[in-house]
Amino acid sequence: LFGISPLELTLQLLSFLVTSILVPLKLEGGTTATWWTVFSPLWVANGMCIYFRFIVFLRIHYHHPVRRPRAMFTLFWIVSVAALLTSFQMLTCDYLESRKYSLSTVLIPMFIIHTMLLIRSCIYTDNPDKYPTVHGERHVLQLPANVPYPNDGRDNSIIFI
Numbered sequence: 808l809f810g811i812s813p814l815e816l817t818l819q820l821l822s823f824l825v826t827s828i829l830v831p832l833k834l835e836g837g838t839t840a841t842w843w844t845v846f847s848p849l850w851v852a853n854g855m856c857i858y859f860r861f862i863v864f865l866r867i868h869y870h871h872p873v874r875r876p877r878a879m880f881t882l883f884w885i886v887s888v889a890a891l892l893t894s895f896q897m898l899t900c901d902y903l904e905s906r907k908y909s910l911s912t913v914l915i916p917m918f919i920i921h922t923m924l925l926i927r928s929c930i931y932t933d934n935p936d937k938y939p940t941v942h943g944e945r946h947v948l949q950l951p952a953n954v955p956y957p958n959d960g961r962d963n964s965i966i967f968i
Contacts, residue, residue: 811856811885812859812863814859815856815859815860815885818852818855818856819852819856821848821852822848822849822851822852823849825848826845826846826848826849829844829845829848830845833845841900841904842899842900842903842904843900843904845900846896846899846900849892849893849896850893850896853889853892853893854889856885856889857885857886857889860881860882860885860886861882863878863881864878864879864881864882884927887923888920888923891916891917891919891920891923892916892920894916895913895914895916895917895920898912898913898915898916899913
C-alpha cells in the first residue's frame with residue numbers, strides 16, 4: 808500500500824484514533840489542551856515511521872547492495888510524505904489557533920501529496936509481468952505508435968496499479 812509497511816500503517820492508525828478522540832474533546836471544551844497538543848500523536852507517529860524507514864534503509868544499504876535504489880526511493884517517499892503531512896498538520900494547528908493563514912494556504916501540502924500519488928500511480932517499466940493482475944487482467948496501456956520514444960527494444964508500457 809504505497810510503500811508503507813504494516814507497522815507504519817498500524818502506527819498511523821493508532822495516532823489517528825488518539826487524535827480523533829482528542830479533537831472532539833477540544834471542540835466540546837472537555838480539555839484545555841492546545842491544538843498543538845491535540846495533533847501531537849500524529850507527529851509522533853510520523854517521526855517513528857521515519858525512524859523505522861531509516862533503519863530499514865540502513866540494513867538494506869549494508870546487506871543488500873542490489874536493492875539499494877529501491878530502498879532509496881522508499882526512504883525518499885516516506886520522508887517526503889511525512890514532511891508534507893507534518894507541514895499540513897502544523898499549518899492546520901496554526902490556522903485553528905490564530906487564523907493567520909487562509910485555508911487555501913493550509914491545503915497546499917495536501918495538493919502536493921495528491922500530485923505525488925498521481926505521478927507514482929503511473930509506473931514506467933520494461934517488464935510488465937513483474938506486476939500482479941487484477942481479476943486476471945493486467946492494466947497496461949500501450950503508447951500509440953506515433954508517439955516518439957526511444958526504440959531500444961524494451962516494452963514501453965505504462966502500468967496502472
